[in-house]
Every structure is written in structure tokens, then in C-alpha cells.
Amino acid sequence: MDNESSNVSQAEEIKVQANEAFKAHKYGQAIDLYTQAIELNSQNAVYWANRAFAHTKLEEYGSAMQDATKAIEGYYRRGAAYLAMGKFKEALKDFQQVKKICPNDPDATKKLKECEKAVMKLKFEEAISVPESERRFVADSIDYHSIEVEPQYSGAKIEGDVVTLDFVKKMMDDFKNQKCLHKRYAFQIVLQMREMLRSQPSLVDINVPDGSHFTVCGDVHGQFYDLINIFELNGLPSEENPYLFNGDFVDRGSFSVEVILTLFALKCMCPSAIYLARGNHESRSMNKIYGFEGEVRSKLSEKFVELFAEVFCCLPLAHVINQKVFVVHGGLFSVDGVKLSDIKAIDRFCEPPEEGLMCELLWSDPQPFPGRGPSKRGVGLSFGADVTRKFLQDNNLDLIVRSHEVKDEGYEIEHDGKLITIFSAPNYCDQMGNKGAYIRFEAPDLKPNIVTFSAVVSSFVFPSTFNNHFPPRKWMVAVNSSLCPFNPTSLDLLIANQKPLKRLLRYLGLSFEMALSTIIFGCGFDLNEITMVNGALARGSFDGIGAWRAR
Structure with a gap:
């Protein structure tokens, strides 16, 4: 009995430490401390609920759901995780349970109404949807040549049909001063990008000649001023200075439109200067929740919302550099034996499914122990060093580079040096305090040289301005x-x-x-x-x- 009392007391002390770590935005440390408290006293529902909340801060919604089911507040926390993942029907069921238990809770009432509204919208969209074979693309209805540019417009202009370096530099300068690009030129860039991407395979081979270099960047997440800083540190993309941006260009940050138009314009200017891969945030469901859809609607128009969604479906899923380095946004697969030819054969021109190779490429994460496990995000899976080693051996590769996770130093080397996570959004969401990083490969040996950098001061925009869940x-x-x-x-x-x-x-x-x-x-x-x-x-x-x- 005395030992049990001691455990309870010790668990409470650890919980206090965990709470302090949480307040300091050290969510990984908080999770470790809450776990210690749970091991000492698993009957205290507060520990489970708090750890679930910390998991949601790291977007580990799968782990959040597992913890939440064991807590008194499990329905609420699990509902919040489902809501953040865009699984509105599942969230609705949980918040209905919360309302039964706490009928007067204002926050539960608000989230229940939000879920009901989202589910009704889904049902309406399903009712009016048409088969994919009969669907008309908004891109086919746009004639940007017919859009008039007003005489008073003083921003960047595309002369004719060719995007030039001078145009891109002028556009970037305008964006730095928070000036808008005329919709005519925005349409032109996005439509040209769509045509270019449609002709590419789902897995793109990149050749870096001996004596040349190649830069890989991770998530940018709408942090335009940090993107500009990368170019100031490492040079603008060109044939002699090529880049690969490994997905998650948009959402979270308040300058996603500026980021995506800059990357697209650079690709239109010189296709071999920059390569773009799809991330899990290049999807309708993520864009509805995490800000890009609202930002596009605010800065451009509703038609651009549909157009970007169509173009995102054209982005390649993975790249291979010199037949040695495999680059993908998320990670590996739930089965062994997947070959590069299988990835090339994926029909990617759709919204990401909830399972299968495409889903796992966009969503999976590495884990520190062997084998495979459930995803902490609730989508995809976690995979160990043995899975990484087998995939590399099967495909005669040397290294995997992926993104998808914020890291304190902007990168992390795992799985016996065979897997590198690279993340290029420093001080993520203006609160994480992390560094950003990029990898510079030198041919022919392709030894990775990792460069880290800190966040730059950007013009102030109110947080969550474009987030539909926090108007x-x-x-x-x-x-x-x-x-x-x-x-x-x-x-x-x-x-x-x-x-x-x-x-x-x-x-x-x-x-x-x-x-x-x-x-x-x-x-x-x-x-x-x-x-x-x-x-x-x-x-x-x-x-x-x-x-x-x-x-």
C-alpha cells in the first residue's frame, strides 16, 4: 500500500514536469514524462488525456486516438484528433458522446456543430458528384489570355508566354512587400505547371552530372520569407543549381500562395532547375483544414481553389537521384518487395487514398525499433531500420531522404545512417523554435552535406487568418x-x-x-x-x- 501511495505521489511530480514541458512547447519531452507518469499510475485519466493532447500538437493523431480511448475525456480528445485529420463522421460520433456526458459544455457544443456542418457538406458533395470519367476540369474552362490587365497594375508581368528570370525576381520582390500578382499571370503560371506535370511519371529519375551539385529541401509550409532565405543562402534555382522541394509547400504558414506561385514560376522558367514532389498537404482534405483553401479564396478566387487541387493531383510522388538516393515525402510501405517500377506505375491523378502505396508514400514515418507498427498519425504506418534496409537492397539504392516531420535541428539521421529526415520550415508555426535544413549532394559520390538555418523575421500576419476552423x-x-x-x-x-x-x-x-x-x-x-x-x-x-x- 505504501509503495502504491509512493507511485501515485511520484507520478504527480512527473506530471507537473510534463506540464511545464508542454507549456514550453517541448511536446516530445512532455510525452516521455506523461508516459513515465502512466507507468506509475495508469488509473489517472488526466495523464492519458494530457499525453493525447501532446500527441495532437505533434500531429500524431493515431497515438492521440489510442491514448484518448483510455481517458475519461477520451471521446473529446479522440474527436479532436479525428477533426484535425478531416475525419468528420468519426469526430461527430465522439462529440455526440461528449454532449451526452457534458450537455452544457460550450466547447463540445461548438465542435459538435462544426462536425455536423462538415458532415452535411460531405453528404451534399457526394449527392452532386459525378463519375471521374464524366468530370470536367476547371483548368479546361480558363482562358487567361482573355483576362485584362488594368493600366494601373504595376506588379510583375509575363511578356508573351515565357516566364523569365526577371519576371520571377520581380514577383518575389512584390511578394516580399506583400503585393499581389495579377490573376492573369497567376492563372498562366498554374496552367503551364499543370501541363508540364501531367507528362511526368509518378517517380522521376534525376541525373546529376559529375562535378555538379543538387539540393533537397523539406517542408516549407507557407513560410515564404524562409523560402527566400534558402535562396539567399544557397542561390536561386537554375540548371547549374537545381533543387528538389519534397512536398508540403502549403498550409500552416500565412504565405502559402506566395510560396506555391514562386515554386511553380521557377519550374515554368526552367523545368530542370527545380523538381517538386507531392506531400500529404497537397490534398483537398488537408487544405480545407489547415489554411491553404481559405488563403487562396482570400488572395485569389474560388476558381483557383479548384485549379490548385487539380494541379496537386499531377505532382510526382517520388524521385531518385542518380539511381542511388530515393526521395519521398513520407516513407515506406506495409509490405516488402515494392520496386521502383511499382511506384512509377501508380495512378497518382487523384486525391490521396486512405491506404495503399500512394497513401504510404505520403504519410508513413520511421520508427526507432525494427518491423512495422501503427502510424502515430492514424494514416500510413511506422517502419523500422530493417524495412529501410530491405527496400534499399531490393532496389539497389544507398539512401532514403524524406520529410514530413519537424525536427529540432531541421534534420535527423536514422536507421544506421540510411535514412535522413529533412525539414525546411524553421520555427514551425511560429512557435516550435526548430531550425530548418536542406541537403546539398555533390556528384558523383552523393555524400549528403546538411546545412541548417534559423527562421527569419517576416511581416506579421495574424495566426490562423486563413484557417476555416478558427475564423x-x-x-x-x-x-x-x-x-x-x-x-x-x-x-x-x-x-x-x-x-x-x-x-x-x-x-x-x-x-x-x-x-x-x-x-x-x-x-x-x-x-x-x-x-x-x-x-x-x-x-x-x-x-x-x-x-x-x-x-
Whole structure:
């Protein structure tokens, strides 16, 4: 009995440490600590629920679902994981159970309504859908030549049908100053890209001549200013300086339109200068949830939403460099014996399925132990070093490069040096504090040289502006009604009245820190001042903010 009491006490102490790690955004460390607490006292539902929440922060929705089923709050956490994965029907069932248990919970009510709305939309789309063979592509209905460019437009222009380096540089400069590209030229770039991609196989072979180099980048996730930093560090793409961007160009970040148009324009300018692979976020389901669809609708138009979805279905699934390095966004397969010819034969011109080779290429992750296991994301699988070794041997390859996971240093070398994860979005989601990285291969030996870099300061855009699940307009009105007008006094008022404002924001699904950032932005402070405050927010240091306000 004394031993049991000691375990309970020790578990509580570890939980406190785990909570502190969670607050510091060290979600992997928090998961390890919650696991230790569970091993000491598996009957405490809070530990299971907290670990599930930490898994969702790392997008490990499969693991979150396993933990959630064992917790008192299991239905809620599992429903949130399903919701984040776009599995609205499954989420609806869980939130219906939550409502039965907690009928007056405002957050559960909100998420239940959200699921009901999403399921109704799915049913409507299914009712009006047509067979693939009868489907008309929006790309076939667009004639960009007929779109007039207004005389007052002063942005980048494509002369004729050829995308030039001068155009790309001008467009990138405009994007850096948050100026828009005219829709005529945006249509032209995306349509040319579609025609180019449709002719490529699902697995593309890349030849790097002896004495030349080749750069592989991982996820960018709409972080345009970090993309520009990569080019400043490593040079613009060209025939002499080629790149492969390994999927997940969009979502999460607030500049996904700028990122994708830049990458597409570079490909149109010189097809051999840049290669693009599909990631799991180049899909309708992810774009609906994680911001790209809303951003496209806001910056361009509804027609572009459909057009990008069509083009994403044309992206290749994998690349092989000099018959030695296999590059794919996610990972390997649930069965042995998959050959490169099998990947080339995949009919990729569709939305990603929930199982099979295409799904696993986009979604799978490595694991530190042998064999195969369930995916922590709930899609694809986890695979060990033995699976990696067998695939390389079967296909006479030396190395696998993949992306798909944020890493503290921007990269991780695993599976006895035979697998490298590369991630190129530093300070992911403006909160993870990670570095970004890219790999530079030199032919003929193709020894990987990994370069890491830190995030750059970008122009401030309110978090989740384009995320359909967190519409900012609604809560901006709520905060404005409490703190109108926006001014430095409002900032003092916000800091002084955290508790009531946190209650106000709770049902809106947003944090006090996000409210504070928006008040700061509304006060008209400059970028350096905002960066200082965001740094204090990341440290959880409101004393630091007070000192900043006093200066």
C-alpha cells in the first residue's frame, strides 16, 4: 500500500514536469514524462488525456486516438484528433458522446456543430458528384489570355508566354512587400505547371552530372520569407543549381500562395532547375483544414481553389537521384518487395487514398525499433531500420531522404545512417523554435552535406487568418467590443484582465497570447516591436512584455 501511495505521489511530480514541458512547447519531452507518469499510475485519466493532447500538437493523431480511448475525456480528445485529420463522421460520433456526458459544455457544443456542418457538406458533395470519367476540369474552362490587365497594375508581368528570370525576381520582390500578382499571370503560371506535370511519371529519375551539385529541401509550409532565405543562402534555382522541394509547400504558414506561385514560376522558367514532389498537404482534405483553401479564396478566387487541387493531383510522388538516393515525402510501405517500377506505375491523378502505396508514400514515418507498427498519425504506418534496409537492397539504392516531420535541428539521421529526415520550415508555426535544413549532394559520390538555418523575421500576419476552423473575424469583433478602441491602453487592459478575457476567448477556441498579438498589431507598433513581444510570448514571460511596454 505504501509503495502504491509512493507511485501515485511520484507520478504527480512527473506530471507537473510534463506540464511545464508542454507549456514550453517541448511536446516530445512532455510525452516521455506523461508516459513515465502512466507507468506509475495508469488509473489517472488526466495523464492519458494530457499525453493525447501532446500527441495532437505533434500531429500524431493515431497515438492521440489510442491514448484518448483510455481517458475519461477520451471521446473529446479522440474527436479532436479525428477533426484535425478531416475525419468528420468519426469526430461527430465522439462529440455526440461528449454532449451526452457534458450537455452544457460550450466547447463540445461548438465542435459538435462544426462536425455536423462538415458532415452535411460531405453528404451534399457526394449527392452532386459525378463519375471521374464524366468530370470536367476547371483548368479546361480558363482562358487567361482573355483576362485584362488594368493600366494601373504595376506588379510583375509575363511578356508573351515565357516566364523569365526577371519576371520571377520581380514577383518575389512584390511578394516580399506583400503585393499581389495579377490573376492573369497567376492563372498562366498554374496552367503551364499543370501541363508540364501531367507528362511526368509518378517517380522521376534525376541525373546529376559529375562535378555538379543538387539540393533537397523539406517542408516549407507557407513560410515564404524562409523560402527566400534558402535562396539567399544557397542561390536561386537554375540548371547549374537545381533543387528538389519534397512536398508540403502549403498550409500552416500565412504565405502559402506566395510560396506555391514562386515554386511553380521557377519550374515554368526552367523545368530542370527545380523538381517538386507531392506531400500529404497537397490534398483537398488537408487544405480545407489547415489554411491553404481559405488563403487562396482570400488572395485569389474560388476558381483557383479548384485549379490548385487539380494541379496537386499531377505532382510526382517520388524521385531518385542518380539511381542511388530515393526521395519521398513520407516513407515506406506495409509490405516488402515494392520496386521502383511499382511506384512509377501508380495512378497518382487523384486525391490521396486512405491506404495503399500512394497513401504510404505520403504519410508513413520511421520508427526507432525494427518491423512495422501503427502510424502515430492514424494514416500510413511506422517502419523500422530493417524495412529501410530491405527496400534499399531490393532496389539497389544507398539512401532514403524524406520529410514530413519537424525536427529540432531541421534534420535527423536514422536507421544506421540510411535514412535522413529533412525539414525546411524553421520555427514551425511560429512557435516550435526548430531550425530548418536542406541537403546539398555533390556528384558523383552523393555524400549528403546538411546545412541548417534559423527562421527569419517576416511581416506579421495574424495566426490562423486563413484557417476555416478558427475564423478570426468573429473573435476580433468580440475582443474589439471589450477593448475598443485599439490603443496602447488596450494592451495594458488586456494584460491586467487576463482571466475574464481568457473566458471570453475560450469558446472561440483561441488563446490569450493570440489575442495579445492582435491587440499589439492593432496598436500599430512596428515589426521589431512585435517581434520582441512575440519572443516574450514564446517564453511565457509577461514580465518581459511589461518591461517592453515601460520603455
